[in-house]
Amino acid sequence: MAVTIRDIAKRSGVSLATVSRVLNDSGYVKDETRKKVMDAIKELNYTPSAIARSLTKKKTNIIGVLVPDINNPYFGELIKGISNSIDEANFNMILCDTDENMKKEVKALKLLREQRSEGIIITPTSAEDTFNSEYLSVLENLGIPIVLVAGDVKYSSFNGVFVDNIKGAFEATQALIKEGHQKIGIITGRLNSKPAKDRLMGYKKALTINDIPIDEKNIYYGDYRLESGYKCAKQLLKMENRPTAVFTCGYLMTLGTIKAIYEEGMKIPEDISLISFDKVEVLSMLGQNISYVAEDTVEMGKIAVKMLLDNLSSKESEEVKRITLAPKLVLNGSEKYASKNRKINNI
Amino acid sequence: MAVTIRDIAKRSGVSLATVSRVLNDSGYVKDETRKKVMDAIKELNYTPSAIARSLTKKKTNIIGVLVPDINNPYFGELIKGISNSIDEANFNMILCDTDENMKKEVKALKLLREQRSEGIIITPTSAEDTFNSEYLSVLENLGIPIVLVAGDVKYSSFNGVFVDNIKGAFEATQALIKEGHQKIGIITGRLNSKPAKDRLMGYKKALTINDIPIDEKNIYYGDYRLESGYKCAKQLLKMENRPTAVFTCGYLMTLGTIKAIYEEGMKIPEDISLISFDKVEVLSMLGQNISYVAEDTVEMGKIAVKMLLDNLSSKESEEVKRITLAPKLVLNGSEKYASKNRKINNI
DNA sequence: ATGAAAGCGCTAACAT
DNA sequence: ATGTTAGCGCTTTCAT
Numbered sequence: 001m002a003v004t005i006r007d008i009a010k011r012s013g014v015s016l017a018t019v020s021r022v023l024n025d026s027g028y029v030k031d032e033t034r035k036k037v038m039d040a041i042k043e044l045n046y047t048p049s050a051i052a053r054s055l056t057k058k059k060t061n062i063i064g065v066l067v068p069d070i071n072n073p074y075f076g077e078l079i080k081g082i083s084n085s086i087d088e089a090n091f092n093m094i095l096c097d098t099d100e101n102m103k104k105e106v107k108a109l110k111l112l113r114e115q116r117s118e119g120i121i122i123t124p125t126s127a128e129d130t131f132n133s134e135y136l137s138v139l140e141n142l143g144i145p146i147v148l149v150a151g152d153v154k155y156s157s158f159n160g161v162f163v164d165n166i167k168g169a170f171e172a173t174q175a176l177i178k179e180g181h182q183k184i185g186i187i188t189g190r191l192n193s194k195p196a197k198d199r200l201m202g203y204k205k206a207l208t209i210n211d212i213p214i215d216e217k218n219i220y221y222g223d224y225r226l227e228s229g230y231k232c233a234k235q236l237l238k239m240e241n242r243p244t245a246v247f248t249c250g251y252l253m254t255l256g257t258i259k260a261i262y263e264e265g266m267k268i269p270e271d272i273s274l275i276s277f278d279k280v281e282v283l284s285m286l287g288q289n290i291s292y293v294a295e296d297t298v299e300m301g302k303i304a305v306k307m308l309l310d311n312l313s314s315k316e317s318e319e320v321k322r323i324t325l326a327p328k329l330v331l332n333g334s335e336k337y338a339s340k341n342r343k344i345n346n347i
Numbered sequence: 348m349a350v351t352i353r354d355i356a357k358r359s360g361v362s363l364a365t366v367s368r369v370l371n372d373s374g375y376v377k378d379e380t381r382k383k384v385m386d387a388i389k390e391l392n393y394t395p396s397a398i399a400r401s402l403t404k405k406k407t408n409i410i411g412v413l414v415p416d417i418n419n420p421y422f423g424e425l426i427k428g429i430s431n432s433i434d435e436a437n438f439n440m441i442l443c444d445t446d447e448n449m450k451k452e453v454k455a456l457k458l459l460r461e462q463r464s465e466g467i468i469i470t471p472t473s474a475e476d477t478f479n480s481e482y483l484s485v486l487e488n489l490g491i492p493i494v495l496v497a498g499d500v501k502y503s504s505f506n507g508v509f510v511d512n513i514k515g516a517f518e519a520t521q522a523l524i525k526e527g528h529q530k531i532g533i534i535t536g537r538l539n540s541k542p543a544k545d546r547l548m549g550y551k552k553a554l555t556i557n558d559i560p561i562d563e564k565n566i567y568y569g570d571y572r573l574e575s576g577y578k579c580a581k582q583l584l585k586m587e588n589r590p591t592a593v594f595t596c597g598y599l600m601t602l603g604t605i606k607a608i609y610e611e612g613m614k615i616p617e618d619i620s621l622i623s624f625d626k627v628e629v630l631s632m633l634g635q636n637i638s639y640v641a642e643d644t645v646e647m648g649k650i651a652v653k654m655l656l657d658n659l660s661s662k663e664s665e666e667v668k669r670i671t672l673a674p675k676l677v678l679n680g681s682e683k684y685a686s687k688n689r690k691i692n693n694i
Numbered sequence: 695a696t697g698a699a700a701g702c703g704c705t706a707a708c709a710t
Numbered sequence: 711a712t713g714t715t716a717g718c719g720c721t722t723t724c725a726t
Contacts (some may be wrong), residue, residue: 004702004703004704005703005704005705006703006704010546013711013716014424014712014713015712015713015716016703016704016705016713016714017705017706017712017715018712018713019704020704020705020706021711021712023704023705026705026706027706027711027712028711028712029711029712030711030712032713033712035660045488045490047457047460048461048703048704049402049408049460049461049463049702049703049704050461050462050463051398051401051402051462051463051702051704052402052702052703052704052705052718053703053704053705054398054704054718055399055402055702055703055704055705055718055719055720056703056704056705056706056717056718057704057705057706057718058718060698062621069427070417070423070427071420071423071424071427073418075420076417076423077418078416080417083444092441092458092462093442094439094440094441094442095440095441095442097426097430102698110394111439113394114395114396114397115397115398115439116396116397116398121559140593141368141392143392169513173574206608226632241726255629255632258632259632259633259634260634262632262633262634263634280628282602283574283633285603285606285609286605286606286609286630286633286635287606287609287610287618288633304642335715351719351720352719352720352721353719353720361696361697362696362697362698363697363698363719363720363721364696364697364698364699364721364722365695365696365697366720367721368695368696368721370720370721371721373721373722374696375695375696376695376696377695377696380695380696395719395720396718396719396720398718398720399702399719399720399721400719400720400721401702401720402702402703402704402718402720402721403701403702403719403720403721403722404720404721405702437698487721558724591722599715616715635710651713652700681723
């Protein structure tokens with residue numbers, strides 16, 4: 001990349017300023033001159049340096065995006081929404097996979113700061129949900145506008161787009177109860193995770209409202225990973241007086257649960273009913289329809305970017321903006337209280 | 348980000364050069380001075396600007412990565428391998444989703460050039476496989492080292508890591524034949540895609556070697572997307588004298604095919620046998636074991652990064668390095684020629 | 695062991 | 711309509 005604006009200037013017999021003008025379409029340039037410059041650019045195969053430009057303009061047009069795991073389809077969708085919006089706004093994205101790992105997240109934040117990214121969109125690692133003063137201090141002293149997506153950071157007040165987890169869990173549980181289920185299991189995340197806590201709360205709320213006693217034995221705590229869903233489900237299925245339905249609180253945990261159910265030779269909803277928080281698209285393909293609480297991840301991504309851009313343009317908006325989207329319950333059969341299931345459980 | 352090296356210098360009562368020295372651990376600095384500087388950095392919450400640094404050093408430590416679709420688990424895995432290696436080498440990654448879209452790919456390349464990324468790893472969009480002089484010229488005039496992964500670019504000779512598609516397809520087909528299958532369908536990609544062509548070639552080779560005539564009616568052309576796999580499979584399943592086995596040539600097309608099979612109320616391998624190119628992990632979870640040709644994507648990613656870094660350090664390596672990995676056939680039952688399937692087809 | 699100054703590639707006043 | 715010049719924040723000789 002040896003060729004610079006200086007070479008173009010020399011080649012076309014004009015000054016640096018003129019080249020810069022045609023590059024940026026700013027100021028007056030005679031058509032003839034413009035052509036000469038353009039030709040030189042073509043001939044020398046020149047591309048301006050974003051680095052140099054950023055330095056002078058004090059503007060990088062870079063937005064950093066942090067997610068815990070690109071391979072989780074949930075975040076995959078989120079990223080699509082975010083990256084499309086960033087593209088449209090003519091910004092560039094630096095995407096970092098924090099690997100559900102706080103150290104990596106902090107490292108990524110440092111990187112984004114060094115690169116002078118103008119804003120950051122974060123889905124905090126769930127491990128962060130517990131109070132961590134060092135982490136919080138990093139975040140708050142970053143000096144870069146932050147927008148949270150889907151996950152909150154305790155004791156902080158960043159802008160963000162969230163999902164009403166309580167409502168989603170409440171409606172899912174409610175739907176199961178309406179079907180006649182009385183013993184309902186839940187596989188949620190660790191309690192230091194806000195979404196996990198909220199989902200559990202929604203679940204409890206539904207039970208309480210319907211005068212169903214809360215049985216701690218029906219509550220399982222995973223960590224959003226597949227394996228944990230599998231293990232919890234295994235235990236749940238082996239209970240002496242096992243639930244007739246289960247509410248799983250995350251994409252991968254749902255998958256793990258289904259793995260366990262299939263492994264036990266059971267069917268949904270014939271042997272056990274299920275509702276999942278998050279759509280598991282691949283299942284419907286395989287003829288296994290699962291009812292689910294739908295988050296509009298693409299929409300969330302869009303909103304997050306919009307928030308950030310608004311924030312960037314109007315320097316003075318000191319007010320904290322937090323939007324909570326209502327998830328949508330989609331029922332398609334897996335919540336049914338099948339007669340077979342009833343019979344087994346009425347023995 | 349108002350605070351600069353100048354502020355640190357002032358605050359600690361030393362010169363810019365000295366601050367730079369402690370920042371980079373270069374040259375001699377008295378311990379006492381170092382401490383003063385470090386303190387100032389802490390106090391002012393200073394982070395050096397990678398932008399400015401890149402400009403002076405003419406080195407950005409950025410590697411660009413282009414994939415056609417982050418949401419495709421195949422690329423997801425690839426990215427993990429790549430990003431881990433990039434991290435380890437203390438480089439930074441700019442990841443671009445080209446959306447299976449040539450325009451976007453070219454745009455992304457331009458971006459990476461502007462950002463002065465030092466090397467680029469590309470999985471070319473399959474649409475690119477057909478000869479396209481403009482695209483090729485962009486690629487070749489980029490002036491940035493390129494390493495190809497998994498997909499080749501016609502009439503070019505970039506370094507790259509590839510998979511032996513012929514071998515993989517040959518072995519898969521061979522396995523089906525060994526099971527007794529004589530009528531074997533294939534769902535491959537468009538023929539302007541090299542992998543698709545190679546996989547078809549491996550398939551034909553296996554048939555030929557076993558004296559099985561090639562029947563064009565058993566060959567279906569999709570486009571690697573789920574929907575195309577579904578449609579091809581639908582047609583295939585409705586054939587009058589349909590194949591007893593099918594070889595699907597890509598992750599999403601396999602999923603589409605399975606969707607069609609299930610929709611027709613058929614089972615694998617009871618009603619039809621199947622081998623997939625690429626592992627479809629989610630299926631085994633659901634109790635559906637599918638035999639597959641395994642590519643070691645994580646390994647490919649690692650190798651690609653290594654190639655690129657080698658290339659960057661030893662300026663003079665003019666020789667083209669191309670590595671082709673042999674895929675591994677993993678059988679776990681879906682290739683079986685079940686008696687039910689035999690009977691149906693022997694009517 | 696530390697400082698002064700030039701320069702990386704570009705933009706944006708200010709001049710002409 | 712075009713040119714000159716002073717930075718942007720940093721590193722790196724070259725002095726001292």
